[in-house]
Amino acid sequence: MNWKEININTTYQAYPAINNLLQELEVKGITKEELESDEDEILIKAYLKKDINLEKLKEKISSLEEYGLRVGSAKLKIKSVIKEDWASKWKENFKPLRVSDRIIIKPSWEEYPSQKDNVIIEIDPGQAFGTGHHETTEVCLRLIEDNLDSDTKLLDIGTGTGILSIAAAKLGAEEIFALDIDPIAVKVAKENATLNQVETEIDFVAGDLVEVVDKTYNLVVANLLPHIIVNLIPDLEQVITENGKFILSGIIVDKEEKINDKLREYDFKVIERIQLGEWVTIIGEQK
Numbered sequence: 096m097n098w099k100e101i102n103i104n105t106t107y108q109a110y111p112a113i114n115n116l117l118q119e120l121e122v123k124g125i126t127k128e129e130l131e132s133d134e135d136e137i138l139i140k141a142y143l144k145k146d147i148n149l150e151k152l153k154e155k156i157s158s159l160e161e162y163g164l165r166v167g168s169a170k171l172k173i174k175s176v177i178k179e180d181w182a183s184k185w186k187e188n189f190k191p192l193r194v195s196d197r198i199i200i201k202p203s204w205e206e207y208p209s210q211k212d213n214v215i216i217e218i219d220p221g222q223a224f225g226t227g228h229h230e231t232t233e234v235c236l237r238l239i240e241d242n243l244d245s246d247t248k249l250l251d252i253g254t255g256t257g258i259l260s261i262a263a264a265k266l267g268a269e270e271i272f273a274l275d276i277d278p279i280a281v282k283v284a285k286e287n288a289t290l291n292q293v294e295t296e297i298d299f300v301a302g303d304l305v306e307v308v309d310k311t312y313n314l315v316v317a318n319l320l321p322h323i324i325v326n327l328i329p330d331l332e333q334v335i336t337e338n339g340k341f342i343l344s345g346i347i348v349d350k351e352e353k354i355n356d357k358l359r360e361y362d363f364k365v366i367e368r369i370q371l372g373e374w375v376t377i378i379g380e381q382k
């Protein structure tokens with residue numbers, strides 16, 4: 096059966112948000128290529144079976160500008176492709192990636208020679224965000240590694256593929272609760288946890304921000320878009336233990352001050368900020 100390939104010319108900055116929009120359309124695979132013409136421009140390719148309303152998708156992409164995201168030319172094209180062709184090409188885009196001295200991310204179909212102390216995480220991208228190939232995920236993984244010990248109780252808000260929770264489980268966290276507003280992401284995350292044999296160590300639940308959380312955690316990670324983080328901050332206190340820390344990522348550099356203002360308003364302090372490309376990650380705690 097023929098599949099459809101949607102091509103979207105946009106910016107790197109808008110990728111996580113467009114990825115979310117595409118997930119709502121039940122796409123089966125998403126890739127991004129950096130375009131040589133302009134270092135900030137990327138080409139997103141997404142594959143799906145059903146017909147979609149291209150105009151409506153274009154409108155939704157354009158409306159991301161209202162949240163301060165540059166979407167670039169946002170040119171959309173659609174063409175028919177044969178599944179065998181895209182499935183093998185799509186796989187070529189996911190190679191093993193070392194994100195720290197210990198952590199390596201790899202898709203299930205790639206081999207990686209494991210060495211002592213390596214933490215190898217197998218992630219099949221499927222329909223959710225979080226293969227480690229994005230700066231925000233990469234920095235979160237490193238910070239989780241640096242801040243985790245056997246007493247860590249992790250809350251992972253917006254788990255996507257489950258990558259951060261799976262890493263925490265493999266690094267020896269005591270307890271992990273992972274949630275995502277998107278039930279498809281929760282399904283993909285559970286499958287990835289099973290692939291990594293840590294499914295019994297993580298509770299996955301579908302839910303909006305902290306509405307399904309009824310406990311406190313000493314490490315909270317949220318890799319979300321800036322306007323969603325702004326909505327999360329007022330509720331952070333109810334899910335963090337007194338001496339707990341939080342990691343907020345997905346912050347485009349020109350939105351950082353807005354996030355800092357909100358953190359000050361709710362009596363949180365920033366311990367450290369890490370910038371990779373145009374993305375900022377903040378680690379903080381209560382004052």
Ligand SMILES: C[S@@+](CC[C@H](N)C(=O)[O-])C[C@H]1O[C@@H](n2cnc3c(N)ncnc32)[C@H](O)[C@@H]1O
Pocket residue numbers: 111115223224225226227231232235252253254255256257258259274275276277280302303304318319320323345
């Ligand atoms: C940028 S991805 C991060 C995925 C993964 N944690 C990582 O670091 O790569 C953001 C995820 O947050 C989810 N999300 C967006 N809004 C949310 C909300 N209000 N509550 C919970 N999850 C949300 C999205 O569905 C998406 O899977």
